[in-house]
Amino acid sequence: MREPLLRVDGLVKHFKLASSNNLIRQKPVVRAVNGIAFDIAVGETLGLVGESGCGKSTVGRLILRLIEPTAGSVRFAGEDVLAMKPAPLRHMRKDMQIIFQDPHASLNPRLTVEEIILEPLLSQGARPSPELSRHAADTLDKVGLPARYRHRHPHQFSGGQRQRIGIARAIASNPRFVVCDEAVSALDVSVQAQVVNLLQDIKDEMGISYLFIGHDLAVVRHIADRIAVMYLGRIVEMAGTESLFGAPLHPYTQALMAAVPVHHPRLRRERSRVRGELPSPLRPPPGCHFHPRCPFAQDKCRSESPLLRTLAAGHEVACHFAEEIAAAGRNTEASASREATDAHH
Amino acid sequence: MAAPDMLDTVGERPGALARVRAGAAPFLRNRAFVTGAVLFGFIVFATAATPLLTDAAPNELSIRDRFQPPSLQFLLGTDNLGRDMLARVLYGARLSLGIGLSVVLINALLGVALGALAGYYSRLDDILMRIADALMAFPAVLLAIGIAAALGPSAVTAVVALSVVYVPRTARVVRSSVLVVRELDFVQAARAGGATDLRILRRHVLPNCLAPLIVQLSFVFAYAVLSEAVLSFLGLGAPPTVPSWGILISEGRAYLREAPWLTIVPGIAIAITALGLNLLGDGLRDVLDPRMKVEQG
Numbered sequence: 001m002r003e004p005l006l007r008v009d010g011l012v013k014h015f016k017l018a019s020s021n022n023l024i025r026q027k028p029v030v031r032a033v034n035g036i037a038f039d040i041a042v043g044e045t046l047g048l049v050g051e052s053g054c055g056k057s058t059v060g061r062l063i064l065r066l067i068e069p070t071a072g073s074v075r076f077a078g079e080d081v082l083a084m085k086p087a088p089l090r091h092m093r094k095d096m097q098i099i100f101q102d103p104h105a106s107l108n109p110r111l112t113v114e115e116i117i118l119e120p121l122l123s124q125g126a127r128p129s130p131e132l133s134r135h136a137a138d139t140l141d142k143v144g145l146p147a148r149y150r151h152r153h154p155h156q157f158s159g160g161q162r163q164r165i166g167i168a169r170a171i172a173s174n175p176r177f178v179v180c181d182e183a184v185s186a187l188d189v190s191v192q193a194q195v196v197n198l199l200q201d202i203k204d205e206m207g208i209s210y211l212f213i214g215h216d217l218a219v220v221r222h223i224a225d226r227i228a229v230m231y232l233g234r235i236v237e238m239a240g241t242e243s244l245f246g247a248p249l250h251p252y253t254q255a256l257m258a259a260v261p262v263h264h265p266r267l268r269r270e271r272s273r274v275r276g277e278l279p280s281p282l283r284p285p286p287g288c289h290f291h292p293r294c295p296f297a298q299d300k301c302r303s304e305s306p307l308l309r310t311l312a313a314g315h316e317v318a319c320h321f322a323e324e325i326a327a328a329g330r331n332t333e334a335s336a337s338r339e340a341t342d343a344h345h
Numbered sequence: 346m347a348a349p350d351m352l353d354t355v356g357e358r359p360g361a362l363a364r365v366r367a368g369a370a371p372f373l374r375n376r377a378f379v380t381g382a383v384l385f386g387f388i389v390f391a392t393a394a395t396p397l398l399t400d401a402a403p404n405e406l407s408i409r410d411r412f413q414p415p416s417l418q419f420l421l422g423t424d425n426l427g428r429d430m431l432a433r434v435l436y437g438a439r440l441s442l443g444i445g446l447s448v449v450l451i452n453a454l455l456g457v458a459l460g461a462l463a464g465y466y467s468r469l470d471d472i473l474m475r476i477a478d479a480l481m482a483f484p485a486v487l488l489a490i491g492i493a494a495a496l497g498p499s500a501v502t503a504v505v506a507l508s509v510v511y512v513p514r515t516a517r518v519v520r521s522s523v524l525v526v527r528e529l530d531f532v533q534a535a536r537a538g539g540a541t542d543l544r545i546l547r548r549h550v551l552p553n554c555l556a557p558l559i560v561q562l563s564f565v566f567a568y569a570v571l572s573e574a575v576l577s578f579l580g581l582g583a584p585p586t587v588p589s590w591g592i593l594i595s596e597g598r599a600y601l602r603e604a605p606w607l608t609i610v611p612g613i614a615i616a617i618t619a620l621g622l623n624l625l626g627d628g629l630r631d632v633l634d635p636r637m638k639v640e641q642g
Binding site for chain 2: 061064066090091093094096097098100101102105106107108109110111119120123124153155166169173
């Protein structure tokens with residue numbers, strides 16, 4: 001098999017918190033990312049979903065080395081990103097870009113749109129020139145903004161337009177891989193759809209691979225080829241989009257999907273069976289991190305941490321009882337849809 | 346808001362004169378900037394053109410004319426030794442402005458550099474800020490007096506002493522802004538684009554820390570002029586033969602009741618300078634902020 005474009009293995013990030021007492025050496029540690037592994041092929045989009053605070057944004061930043069990982073490896077196009085010296089790393093950054101969530105914080109208010117878009121190229125040593133200006137205009141055109149806007153400042157644009165500028169900056173250096181860190185979460189629903197479609201078009205045109213981080217399953221489903229579900233710093237389930245939505249195996253994934261609003265009141269299923277809040281990543285529960293909230297938890301779940309294992313082709317799940325739960329889920333699902341059809345008559 | 350068509354000329358290059366006019370327009374539209382420029386410009390002009398404005402020498406004694414109130418002969422009156430106050434205030438401006446501007450310049454260079462380093466590199470932060478804490482633990486005037494006393498009285502001493510006092514304060518202001526700005530996404534974006542630390546600081550972080558810095562520097566100038574007066578008053582600034590505004594005030598203080606113009610005149614000079622610079626700073630801050638253009642345009 002060909003080596004994938006990006007291969008992440010055993011990625012770990014522990015944030016040491018400042019202790020209130022400096023005499024105590026043992027500082028509290030937040031286990032934001034705890035052994036993440038996945039591949040992304042050329043032209044593939046991997047969705048990464050999970051609740052706020054599960055560490056999904058940290059994963060994106062670790063891959064780009066905007067934060068230094070505690071352990072693990074990141075290989076991009078065959079090169080070990082984490083071992084790179086500063087100069088080659090800077091050079092490689094034009095191949096890996098990022099789109100941020102908040103379009104108001106992600107654009108430097110002092111620069112013009114053209115300067116913002118060209119900044120990655122100028123950082124790499126390009127000199128301002130008429131060709132570069134034309135490139136900026138072309139890139140603006142690609143993201144659906146008129147080229148004549150290029151001398152304006154960010155504050156003169158709406159949120160959706162700003163996000164397009166952020167996308168233009170990310171693709172200006174012709175990257176092969178882009179991290180979309182909640183790239184549409186801050187936008188109005190109508191604008192969201194436009195921006196998601198834009199990202200899709202750009203991907204098709206330029207052959208970019210995405211790591212699409214988000215919490216809105218409907219949006220991620222639309223754009224992702226495969227989806228990884230994260231919970232408290234670990235991937236609990238990873239599968240092709242259709243396979244994951246067709247037959248979610250992990251109780252957490254099932255709960256996430258049950259939380260997606262259903263429009264027709266008769267079709268509404270039982271509300272999320274997940275109780276309680278996300279536990280503190282300072283003291284994650286022993287065994288399976290999800291067991292305190294899991295309706296199926298057994299003794300084994302409290303002591304033994306489940307590993308990701310492949311159930312169906314390309315469908316991985318980290319749950320001791322995935323088979324049993326899936327079987328039970330199919331039964332209730334079937335009876336629920338039967339009830340719904342009955343109600344229609 | 347400016348008409349979009351004017352902003353959106355593509356390809357055409359306006360002529361040099363038009364470009365200068367377009368560049369100056371936002372400055373001229375800003376009332377604070379214009380007022381400040383007029384006030385401060387007046388002081389600078391008077392300082393530069395002193396020999397044209399008065400024939401009198403600042404240290405020429407004339408005991409017969411002592412304590413003359415302002416008149417046609419002595420526009421701003423005379424002091425206890427009959428010296429012409431107009432000449433003394435004008436010549437004194439050289440020293441006061443020189444010391445103030447030197448301190449501001451040193452603050453702008455050292456304070457910004459140290460503040461940027463401390464704010465951007467958390468390793469340096471602890472060391473630099475503990476040193477700053479130590480210096481700031483002393484009352485400003487006391488520290489300046491101590492340093493000036495150790496170095497011996499001269500104008501250079503006053504500049505050094507006031508810089509030691511105010512650089513940590515400027516560094517503090519810059520550091521706190523850098524701490525905020527460096528966490529913003531556009532700084533992360535710059536790093537993700539492959540920018541070096543120096544480029545990130547120069548192009549992304551520091552320009553967005555400009556507003557509090559400009560305010561701080563105009564504040565430092567006003568305080569440097571005033572503190573120089575304190576040092577001179579204590580005999581730690583320039584020698585008394587050179588009349589700085591601070592010396593004029595401290596000398597006139599003894600005759601406050603009989604000849605109030607001796608303190609009022611240099612006092613007004615300091616007030617105009619400080620006010621002018623503060624307005625200039627505020628205006629500059631607003632004009633340089635691209636977000637303000639729309640509201641005014």
